[in-house]
Amino acid sequence: MAKPTVSIICALSENRVIGDSGRIPWHIVPDLVRFKQKTLGHVVIMGRKAFDSMAEYYQERGRDLPKRTHIIVTRNPDYQVDLSGCMRAQSINAALELAGKIEPKEIFIAGGEEIFRQTIDRADKLYLTVIKGEFKGDAFFPDYSEFSQVVSEKKRESDGHKYTFLELTK
Numbered sequence: 001m002a003k004p005t006v007s008i009i010c011a012l013s014e015n016r017v018i019g020d021s022g023r024i025p026w027h028i029v030p031d032l033v034r035f036k037q038k039t040l041g042h043v044v045i046m047g048r049k050a051f052d053s054m055a056e057y058y059q060e061r062g063r064d065l066p067k068r069t070h071i072i073v074t075r076n077p078d079y080q081v082d083l084s085g086c087m088r089a090q091s092i093n094a095a096l097e098l099a100g101k102i103e104p105k106e107i108f109i110a111g112g113e114e115i116f117r118q119t120i121d122r123a124d125k126l127y128l129t130v131i132k133g134e135f136k137g138d139a140f141f142p143d144y145s146e147f148s149q150v151v152s153e154k155k156r157e158s159d160g161h162k163y164t165f166l167e168l169t170k
């Protein structure tokens, strides 16, 4: 059976900031819509911190998580997640293996920094939203200069930001 494509999906600033104090430093609605459209019905792998932050965002708004399978990577064997469609894996390898059993087409890796750093070499494709400007932050996206083939590039402006939706391969 053919292996699914491993895709990273991330929003970053031009200085590669992806987060600050556990939160994403911008709120760009079309980026959230794009993330949802790309990942809906697929498997999404996330680090425990990124997942907790996203789950909190939905909880605060009294909303369910979008319908997709979340695999949360954590070293903590006692980590509990009672939400439907959520599973736990104790390593990146275990997460990718589990994802490959469930997902025939495309697996998404959605952060945060630690997870991106450990998976960028294994990714086939990047879906990036590159936000114009330099931001202050404490979480960064790794160097992605190896991904030099531009599959698609769309410039956008909304929510007080200029940004580019990029699809890249190696």
Ligand SMILES: NC(=O)c1ccc[n+]([C@@H]2O[C@H](COP(=O)([O-])OP(=O)(O)OC[C@H]3O[C@@H](n4cnc5c(N)ncnc54)[C@H](OP(=O)(O)O)[C@@H]3O)[C@@H](O)[C@H]2O)c1
Residues within 6 Å of the ligand: 009, 010, 011, 012, 017, 018, 019, 020, 021, 022, 023, 024, 046, 047, 048, 049, 050, 051, 053, 073, 074, 075, 076, 079, 089, 090, 091, 092, 110, 111, 112, 113, 114, 115, 116, 118, 139
């Ligand atoms: N802009 C974006 O698109 C985007 C997307 C996602 C996240 N973010 C931002 O990124 C930041 C969070 O990134 P982060 O690096 O602090 O955290 P993270 O990558 O989300 O999660 C780190 C956690 O993942 C687990 N982990 C990492 N490597 C592992 C491994 N090899 N095996 C097992 N478990 C492993 C550990 O969980 P345990 O501690 O439970 O063991 C670790 O503490 C936040 O600021 C967030 O807002 C931005």
